[in-house]
Amino acid sequence: MSGLFITIEGIEGCGKSTQIRLLKSHLESRGRVVEVTREPGGTPIAEAIRAILLDPANSALSPTTELLLYEAARAQHVDERIRPALEAGNVVLCDRYADSTTAYQGAARGLPAASVDALHTIATRGTWPRLTIVIDVPVEVGLRRAGHRGASDRIELEPVEFHERVRAEFLQLAEREPDRVKVVNGVESENAVAEVINCLVDAVLEEPNSKRTYVLGSRRRRKTPRGARNGQGGQLRERDRRRL
Numbered sequence: 001m002s003g004l005f006i007t008i009e010g011i012e013g014c015g016k017s018t019q020i021r022l023l024k025s026h027l028e029s030r031g032r033v034v035e036v037t038r039e040p041g042g043t044p045i046a047e048a049i050r051a052i053l054l055d056p057a058n059s060a061l062s063p064t065t066e067l068l069l070y071e072a073a074r075a076q077h078v079d080e081r082i083r084p085a086l087e088a089g090n091v092v093l094c095d096r097y098a099d100s101t102t103a104y105q106g107a108a109r110g111l112p113a114a115s116v117d118a119l120h121t122i123a124t125r126g127t128w129p130r131l132t133i134v135i136d137v138p139v140e141v142g143l144r145r146a147g148h149r150g151a152s153d154r155i156e157l158e159p160v161e162f163h164e165r166v167r168a169e170f171l172q173l174a175e176r177e178p179d180r181v182k183v184v185n186g187v188e189s190e191n192a193v194a195e196v197i198n199c200l201v202d203a204v205l206e207e208p209n210s211k212r213t214y215v216l217g218s219r220r221r222r223k224t225p226r227g228a229r230n231g232q233g234g235q236l237r238e239r240d241r242r243r244l
């Protein structure tokens with residue numbers, strides 16, 4: 001049985017953590033071993049980077065530094081946790097991944113999309129999810145839900161327009177990559193949202209394993225000459241991404 005990489009995306013407070021918990025039970029009831037993780041974070045080093053990124057005291061963090069720290073945390077997470085879990089045949093459920101960087105640092109902060117994509121290539125080494133669920137809610141709904149949880153982190157403190165740009169980019173990602181990225185209406189009840197997500201995941205589980213071979217970097221790496229650096233083995237060309 002091959003591993004399956006699923007990411008859950010959406011603005012703050014849209015219900016990602018709630019749905020990951022429900023989806024984990026659903027997958028376990030289907031006999032799958034599930035590893036839940038999150039970004040930024042998921043390993044001790046990446047969690048240390050997360051603390052820098054989310055600390056409201058770090059208001060001086062420049063957009064470029066922010067981008068590089070997110071990608072640095074991702075590189076560690078991919079190597080130390082995501083790829084080993086996928087290679088072991090597990091389902092990896094990741095709370096945010098590279099699409100969040102595209103939406104927050106690219107679309108919302110205005111860093112060039114080409115630079116963001118280039119860094120994704122380095123950090124992910126071609127490890128892309130087979131399925132990305134975007135839980136879509138209006139910004140005021142998300143921020144209200146997140147607000148009930150207590151103190152806001154550095155990103156939650158951004159103005160409403162910033163979160164609007166993030167939301168719009170997630171919706172555009174689904175238009176650009178409709179096979180991989182699915183939008184679910186997060187305003188419905190927790191159980192109603194979970195039901196839609198379960199259907200989307202079940203459809204992927206029923207695909208032949210070959211279609212779920214998402215770790216393009218590992219396939220490519222075998223062709224990389226001995227001595228070549230790992231990061232160069234995972235180059236993800238546009239043609240490959242479309243195939244996902």
Ligand SMILES: Nc1ncnc2c1ncn2[C@@H]1O[C@H](COP(=O)(O)OP(=O)(O)OP(=O)(O)O)[C@@H](O)[C@H]1O
Binds near residue numbers: 010188189
């Ligand atoms: N469908 C829903 N309807 C109503 N409330 C919900 C729904 N889903 C989640 N909530 C509530 O909204 C709050 C935020 O949910 P959750 O923590 O799952 O969001 P999140 O996307 O993980 O947030 P963050 O981006 O801040 O991590 C929680 O109190 C949760 O119980």
Ligand SMILES: [Mg+2]
Binds near residue numbers: 016017018095
């Ligand atoms: Mg959460």
